[in-house]
Amino acid sequence: MKGVRHYPGFLAMTIGCLVVLYAPLIVVTVYSFNGSTSITQWGGFSWRWYADVFTGPEAPRFAAAAWNSLTIAVLAATAATAIATAAAVAMVRGGRFRGKSATFALINLPLMVPEIVTAVATLIFFSAIGLTTGYLTILIAHVTFCIPFAYLPIAARLEGIESSYEQAARDLYATRAQAFRLILLPLMAPGIISGFLLAFIISLDDFIITNFVKGAGMETLPTAIFGSVKQGIKPNIMAISTMMLAVSVLFVTLSYFINRSGQKTRA
Amino acid sequence: MNAPTVDIRNAVKRYGTVTALHGVSLSIADNEFFTLLGPSGCGKTTLLRMIAGFEDVTEGEILLFGKDIARLEPNHRPVNTVFQHYALFPHMSVIDNVAFGLKMKGMALAERRARAGKMLEMVHLSAFADRLPAQLSGGQQQRVALARALAPDPKVLLLDEPLSALDLKLRQAMRVELKQLQEETGITFIFVTHDQEEALTMSDRIAVMSAGHVQQVGSPRDIYEAPVNRFVADFIGETNLVPVTVEAVADGRATVLLPGGHRMSCAADAGIGPGAHHLSVRPERMNLGTTGDLEAVVERVVYLGTDLQLHTHLDGGQPLHVRLQNSARADLPAPGARVALQIEEGAARLLVD
Numbered sequence: 006m007k008g009v010r011h012y013p014g015f016l017a018m019t020i021g022c023l024v025v026l027y028a029p030l031i032v033v034t035v036y037s038f039n040g041s042t043s044i045t046q047w048g049g050f051s052w053r054w055y056a057d058v059f060t061g062p063e064a065p066r067f068a069a070a071a072w073n074s075l076t077i078a079v080l081a082a083t084a085a086t087a088i089a090t091a092a093a094v095a096m097v098r099g100g101r102f103r104g105k106s107a108t109f110a111l112i113n114l115p116l117m118v119p120e121i122v123t124a125v126a127t128l129i130f131f132s133a134i135g136l137t138t139g140y141l142t143i144l145i146a147h148v149t150f151c152i153p154f155a156y157l158p159i160a161a162r163l164e165g166i167e168s169s170y171e172q173a174a175r176d177l178y179a180t181r182a183q184a185f186r187l188i189l190l191p192l193m194a195p196g197i198i199s200g201f202l203l204a205f206i207i208s209l210d211d212f213i214i215t216n217f218v219k220g221a222g223m224e225t226l227p228t229a230i231f232g233s234v235k236q237g238i239k240p241n242i243m244a245i246s247t248m249m250l251a252v253s254v255l256f257v258t259l260s261y262f263i264n265r266s267g268q269k270t271r272a
Numbered sequence: 273m274n275a276p277t278v279d280i281r282n283a284v285k286r287y288g289t290v291t292a293l294h295g296v297s298l299s300i301a302d303n304e305f306f307t308l309l310g311p312s313g314c315g316k317t318t319l320l321r322m323i324a325g326f327e328d329v330t331e332g333e334i335l336l337f338g339k340d341i342a343r344l345e346p347n348h349r350p351v352n353t354v355f356q357h358y359a360l361f362p363h364m365s366v367i368d369n370v371a372f373g374l375k376m377k378g379m380a381l382a383e384r385r386a387r388a389g390k391m392l393e394m395v396h397l398s399a400f401a402d403r404l405p406a407q408l409s410g411g412q413q414q415r416v417a418l419a420r421a422l423a424p425d426p427k428v429l430l431l432d433e434p435l436s437a438l439d440l441k442l443r444q445a446m447r448v449e450l451k452q453l454q455e456e457t458g459i460t461f462i463f464v465t466h467d468q469e470e471a472l473t474m475s476d477r478i479a480v481m482s483a484g485h486v487q488q489v490g491s492p493r494d495i496y497e498a499p500v501n502r503f504v505a506d507f508i509g510e511t512n513l514v515p516v517t518v519e520a521v522a523d524g525r526a527t528v529l530l531p532g533g534h535r536m537s538c539a540a541d542a543g544i545g546p547g548a549h550h551l552s553v554r555p556e557r558m559n560l561g562t563t564g565d566l567e568a569v570v571e572r573v574v575y576l577g578t579d580l581q582l583h584t585h586l587d588g589g590q591p592l593h594v595r596l597q598n599s600a601r602a603d604l605p606a607p608g609a610r611v612a613l614q615i616e617e618g619a620a621r622l623l624v625d
Contacts (some may be wrong), residue, residue, distance in 0.1 A: 169359035172326050175346040176353045177373035177424065191363045 030250065037243035044238055054244040061241060063233060070229035074209055077144050077225065082204035085151035086159075087198055090193070092152070093160040094185075098168065115150040123150065124217035131218060138220030146218050147208045154207045155200035158264060161245040163197025195263050206253050275338050277302045277460045278323065282340075283332035285484075292318045294484045295332065300428075300462060300477075305454050307346045307463045307470040310481035311507070316464045319481075320430050320590070323462065324353045336427065345474050347376070351428040352421040357437060358413050360405035366416050367401040373424040391419040394453075410573050411442045418450075422457065429454075435470060442540060447473050468508050472496065474534065502623045505552040512592050514551045518622065521545060524623060532587035536565050538620040552621045555581065555595035560605070561614030568592055568613055570605045584611065 009015065037055070041048025058067060096105070102220055115123065127149075131142050170192060174184035190197075212227040219228060226249065234242055276299040287295040290458050293315045300306045308316035321327040323334055325346030334342040341349050352373065360369050368386050374384035395415035405413055415435060421429055431450075435443045451474045454461045465471055471478050472492040480495060480503075481488045488500045499505035506513060517529040518540070526540035528551060538551070556579075568584035571591075575598075581593040582605070594613060605611050 147391070169355050169357065170361060172324075172346070172356060173353070173359040173361070174372070174376075175326075176324055176351075177420070178347045178376035179372075180347055183376065188361055197457065 010034045017136070033243050034247045034250065037247040039240055042240065044240055044243070054240040055248075057241040058244050058248075063241065066224070066233075067226070067229055067245065070224040070226045073140065073143075073224065074109060074226040077140070077147055077203045078208040080144055080156070081147035081151050081208040082201050084148045085204045085208075086155045086197060086201040088148070089152050089155035089159050089204075092156055093163050093193075093196075094189075097160055097163045098171075112156055113153045120150075120213045124214040127214060128217045138218050139223050142216055142218040142220065143223070143225065146214050147211065150211070151204035151208050151213060155204040158199040158203060159193065159196040162193055162199070162264070166192050198266045199260040202256045202263075205255075206256050210249065210253065212237055276300055276335075277337060278462065279335040279338075280319070280323075280331075281333040281335065283319065283322060283334060285315070285322060285327065285328045286330045292484055293322075296481075296484075296486050298479055298486065300460060300490065302460060303458050305451065305461045305463065305474055307465060307471040307475040307478045308481055309465055309468060309478050309508075313483075314354070314481040315408060315484040316466075316481050319434060320353075320432055320462060320464045323349075323428070324351060324430050325349050346518040350426055350481045351430055352424060353430040353432065354414075354417045354421045354434045356433045358405075358417040358434075359411055360420070361540055362405055365402050365404060366397065366408070369405065370420045370423050371623055372420065377424060386420075388423055391423045392416075393421075396418045410438055411446070414438060414446065418453070422453075422459070426459065428460045428462060431461060434463075434467055435465070438465070443470075450474060472508075480507065482507070498621065499552065499623065502550050502552075505550075505621070505623055510555055510593070510595075512553045512555060513594070513623075514553065514590055516549055516551045516622075518544060518546050518549050528620075528622070530566070530586065533592040534566055534586070536620070538617070538622060539618065540622050543624060544622050550623045552623055553592075553615055553619060555593040557616045557619030558592075558594045559614045559616070560594075560596070560603075561612045565615055566592075566613040568611055570607050570609050572607050572612055573604060582611075584612075584613070 023126060036047075038050050038052070039046075040047055040051035040053065060063065089112075091107075096109060096112075099105075123146075127142075127146050128138070131138055132227065136142055166189070170188050171184045174188045175181070179187065202222070210227055211225075212231060215225050216228050224232070226245070230245055231241055233239070278298070278300040280296060280298045280300075282295045282297055283293055284291070284295050296315070296319060298306075299369050308319060310316045318327055322329050322342070325341075325344060325348075329342040330341070333340045336350070353441060360366075361372065364372070367385065371384045371388035374387055379387070389398065389401065389581055392401055395418055397415055397419070400408060400412065400416075405416065408416065414437075417434065435446050435450075438446060447470060450461075450463075453472075463474065464472075472495075475492055477489060477491055479489045480496050482503050488495060488504045490498075495504060495508055497507060502513065505511050514530060516531070519527045519529055519535075521527075521540050521544060523541060525537055526544060528538060528549075530536065530551070566586065570588050571583040571585060574581040574583065578598055580596045580598050582596065583591065584594060585591045592613070
């Protein structure tokens with residue numbers, strides 16, 4: 006059989022897709038090093054816009070937003086990972102129980118519901134129970150939509166672990182808790198780390214839901230960028246975007262390699 | 273006789289509406305190498321997992337030295353298991369794997385490392401103590417699994433098809449080693465397999481299982497020489513199953529009409545009455561004769577190295593296989609020849625269906 010490379014139109018299709026997906030990113034990355042104030046005309050290589058992000062007039066605003074984004078991402082990813090781990094153990098190891106498919110749908114619902122609907126519903130919910138929008142409401146919303154992203158790699162990993170390991174541990178006088186802590190958790194670790202990193206990235210770059218539930222005066226990096234862009238695009242935005250892109254690529258790559266190394270040691 | 277080490281009383285296992293075990297009762301003695309043998313799906317592994325505590329017992333009792341353990345958690349049962357694919361903890365070194373059970377039982381570090389070291393010595397793997405399981409060959413992993421299960425000094429060792437993942441040569445060597453290990457340690461082994469040769473070579477006693485029932489319990493010789501029914505005769509070894517009509521039974525002997533019209537006399541157990549039955553004759557228990565009991569036509573001669581197999585049929589077409597030792601005989605019949613077959617005394621068994 007011929008490989009996919011020999012299918013008619015393969016090359017054109019591939020180039021088309023790559024251009025649509027990555028050309029904008031490349032443009033942003035390249036122009037973040039632009040020496041001129043124009044966003045379209047090249048004025049030589051320069052770090053000035055990176056310097057501007059950290060020392061320019063908007064620097065305090067970006068720093069506060071970055072700090073919020075970072076702490077929310079760490080907290081939300083941690084909480085979501087813990088919940089997703091518990092959910093994965095119940096779903097994969099819990100045998101058959103009533104409402105199992107309903108539970109699965111519930112866990113993954115945030116992937117299916119349009120984000121704008123979640124955003125509006127969450128805002129209405131918070132105001133209905135009288136919770137003032139701010140840092141806490143952002144955090145709660147982020148934990149919620151991060152769960153399915155953390156759940157997928159963790160459950161996939163757990164499904165690949167034979168239950169005979171836990172049985173062997175129980176057989177060798179370990180209690181349920183010991184078998185989980187000493188055997189299952191270390192074996193699940195690559196999936197858990199991978200799930201955490203994914204949840205972290207998802208939280209870090211969320212805009213729509215955050216924008217609805219953040220309340221006045223509260224900014225995360227994406228909402229701060231959006232606010233800044235509304236007054237016209239300046240090259241410093243490209244510098245911030247490029248840095249966020251770098252962080253995302255780093256985390257996703259890390260997540261991929263951790264998952265893969267875990268698969269290798271499993272045999 | 274002493275109380276049995278393991279006494280399974282009327283154990284039933286149901287999954288919803290499906291019954292995997294229909295009231296199995298077995299008594300397993302101290303120091304016994306006991307094998308559960310049967311085709312896949314016969315319930316042998318389910319029974320083993322019920323003894324280990326990985327499956328709930330729907331009904332019945334499992335007594336260990338007279339105490340019912342059927343409802344205890346696996347970690348409260350003084351039995352250990354060697355898993356089919358070993359289930360060695362991949363993130364722990366070999367020595368930590370072997371010491372795991374001792375650690376869980378609360379043994380101090382120095383003591384458990386010494387004992388684990390001794391167990392590794394017993395299975396000739398002392399040099400591999402600090403490796404990870406993935407760095408060992410299949411046969412070595414198998415020994416680690418054995419050492420790990422034996423380290424806490426269990427009353428009973430459960431083995432779930434532990435040799436099935438090894439290649440033939442290694443499997444044959446491990447059979448002898450396992451049997452030796454069992455004799456040296458004096459621990460009761462309950463061994464699950466679908467391989468009848470494995471069962472015959474190692475076991476003190478075998479329980480042949482099929483469709484959730486125990487068909488027969490006995491020594492390898494009993495099972496092979498005196499199968500109680502058609503399933504056991506067919507499952508263990510090779511046999512000729514010939515449909516026959518019992519014409520008369522008197523003084524423990526039956527007059528039997530074979531297809532093709534030949535009549536012969538053979539021993540009949542109680543419970544065999546006149547009517548249709550099956551006659552089981554092992555191929556190696558027949559010989560070429562001159563004025564034999566039976567006449568048959570040779571179809572082909574199959575060369576098997578140590579043996580020769582004659583494919584023959586009786587008048588009327590009933591096939592009959594005969595196994596002869598490959599001696600330097602000159603009188604081998606050619607295909608198409610009519611031969612006389614002699615059945616050794618006691619080798620023909622009438623079976624209940």
